[in-house]
Amino acid sequence: MARAALTISSKNYSSWSLRGWLLARFAGLEFDERMVPPDDADARKELLLLSPSILVPCLTHDGIKVWDTLAIAEYLNEVKPEAGLLPADRAARAHCRAICGEMHSGFSSLRSALPMNLKRHFPKHKIWVKAAADIERIVTIWRECLARYGGPYLFGKLGTADAMYAPVATRFLTYDVALDAECSAYCRRIMALPEMAEWIAAAKAEPDEIDELDAEF
Numbered sequence: 001m002a003r004a005a006l007t008i009s010s011k012n013y014s015s016w017s018l019r020g021w022l023l024a025r026f027a028g029l030e031f032d033e034r035m036v037p038p039d040d041a042d043a044r045k046e047l048l049l050l051s052p053s054i055l056v057p058c059l060t061h062d063g064i065k066v067w068d069t070l071a072i073a074e075y076l077n078e079v080k081p082e083a084g085l086l087p088a089d090r091a092a093r094a095h096c097r098a099i100c101g102e103m104h105s106g107f108s109s110l111r112s113a114l115p116m117n118l119k120r121h122f123p124k125h126k127i128w129v130k131a132a133a134d135i136e137r138i139v140t141i142w143r144e145c146l147a148r149y150g151g152p153y154l155f156g157k158l159g160t161a162d163a164m165y166a167p168v169a170t171r172f173l174t175y176d177v178a179l180d181a182e183c184s185a186y187c188r189r190i191m192a193l194p195e196m197a198e199w200i201a202a203a204k205a206e207p208d209e210i211d212e213l214d215a216e217f
Contacts, residue, residue: 020057
């Protein structure tokens with residue numbers, strides 16, 4: 001059987017690549033990385049939010065190709081059920097799917113105003129009103145999940161929801177977003193994951209930069 005492969009783009013800028021990569025790592029799936037260079041015209045449009053996410057991430061496994069991050073999450077939950085990417089309890093599983101769907105389809109103001117950029121730090125960055133509303137909704141989700149399921153991750157055990165929201169944790173640090181103690185602690189737990197350390201080290205080693213995403217807004 002051919003080894004699984006995950007197609008991703010820039011580790012510095014591509015939040016969707018990070019989500020798919022974390023899902024595969026959390027599932028315990030062994031895979032090869034296939035990189036789409038960020039100077040690829042279609043990849044560039046995707047990173048600049050000028051086209052839908054059609055290139056990355058894309059998982060190839062056992063002769064099956066799965067794209068779209070939520071589809072990858074569901075597929076991995078089927079083939080690696082022992083990893084527990086989704087909660088075992090039906091009500092918690094429905095809740096998890098709902099907040100993951102919210103991240104997947106929403107928060108457009110946050111995405112455009114605070115693009116993922118692991119190489120930079122913008123102290124005292126001005127947060128515009130629409131992005132602030134997205135931030136407030138995200139921290140509300142985090143507080144509710146941590147309170148309901150007892151932490152240390154959103155549904156207790158590390159899983160799909162944490163992979164979906166991990167790029168937000170990086171954005172909050174990059175743009176110096178003020179958080180309460182509970183949400184700040186959750187961010188630190190995510191950033192302390194060995195998978196995140198590995199990804200960030202690779203991101204910082206990338207030679208390519210995209211000027212539009214490397215400027216202070």
